[in-house]
Amino acid sequence: MGSVTCNPLAPPSTHLLLNPSKIPKFCHSRRQLHGSQRASKIIAYYGLKTPPYKLDALEPYMSKRTLEVHWGELHRGYVEGLNKHLAKDDVLYGYTLDELVKVSYNSGNPLPVFNNAVQVWNHDFFWESMQPGGGDIPKYGVLEQIEKDFGSFTNFKEKFIGAALTLFGSGYVWLVLKREERRLAVVKTSNAINPLVWNDIPIISLDMWEHAYYLDYKNDKGTYANVFMNHLVSWNAAMSRMARAEAFVNLGEPKIPIA
């Protein structure tokens, strides 16, 4: 484990970011103040990120009212809850949100801050997984990879919507890039679990909690999932996330020239 000792106050140094599995274990050892005392109390850590479009831009597929309530109240509530946790506990300060999610997941025995942290992450990701005039089909590398891993785009779409409809209770449906298997997959998670905790890289997500669609579609999950695929999903966002993911996962065989 190299230089990693159980020093809860030291946020992981940059080089560890390249190897996420080496994030130092979250441990409650005795608190020691590093360096000088902070002169003033830090009040806020995370802000509520606005979606990259106006709240009415997703009409008629996702109403302004839904955005106002889902983003403006619920997502905001999670951010405020997260900040409250961080205000109480110096140990948590210094992690990026990704790291905080992984660390507070604590291998399946999550810490109290996990729920708020992961839901902030999930919702930031979800808003960015959609765009006005979304839907249609992806292009270039994303499409190639989907066709390679699912056979065809239609097959992938069926799998994705099928997962949304067979989710029992609340949860999310994800298109993830699996790190170990080096391929794309459709994954459904319960409640607020995020594929980051298994070290995979999310590419697209669909929020299947009832609050995400109830105001617009009542209990009609099928229409909601189809509308998401046909009109909302942002393949542009997927493309940039895939491009970043390829820095961590080698998807192709290296082309070594002969002789």
Added chain:
Amino acid sequence: MALRSLAIRKAIGLGKSVGLGLRGLQTVTLPDLPYDYSALEPAISGEIMQLHHQKHHQAYVTNYNKAVEQLFQALNKVDTSTVVQLQGAIKFNGGGHVNHSIFWKNLAPVHEGGGEPPHSSLGWAIDTHFGSLEALIQKMSAEGAALQGSGWVVSTVVGFKSLQLFHHCCCHCLYVSANVHLCILFFASLHASFWQWLGLDTEFKRLVVETTANQDPLVTKAPTLVPLLGIDVWEHAYYLQYKNVKPDYLKNIWNVMNWKYASDVYQKECP
């Protein structure tokens, strides 16, 4: 607790005759509500009641019947892996049907006694175990609000120990019993869909407050538990009216709570 197998038999989905399938397979039917959809206003809106009953509960009934039909066929063919694979759908949809059938009976319009506090033996048992009715309501509402997500909250106090550590799917609760019912809840819970219950442990004759995830019936917590009252804390139960303000829902629902039903069940189990 016999189900009212009346009326609304929309789309049982199998085209079979009343209740009895071709091979003697019993199907379940959507029970009728004992009151109008709008009768529980303003605590629960008519729109929610109608959707909840006609869409959600009906879907559980339909899908449960489908799953059971498939199970029947798989059992006949001795297709064990399909039998096992169907368990998820049966638990979810069957549980949804069981829970909602109880739920409709748990509620009553104000003019039919909804909200009227329990008397006689149940009232006495509540005062003994929780201190007062207000304390019980406070406890159940607090638990319901704390859990993030969907599920049912049931009341469970396994009384006489002074400190009891419960590990319940990622949450840790410390109960301090006796005179002051102080409940310190450290919820790292990820529960999104759940039910809140007031139940009776028939073995120890004690009242319990419990939560169950998704559509799990109370009996999955322990076979000796009998539900007295259940609160549906899935978002579909309140979202259209209360949006994210779940605590208001959990406060107002007590105004239409049918304590008479709970008393009847209690007296039957503890005569």
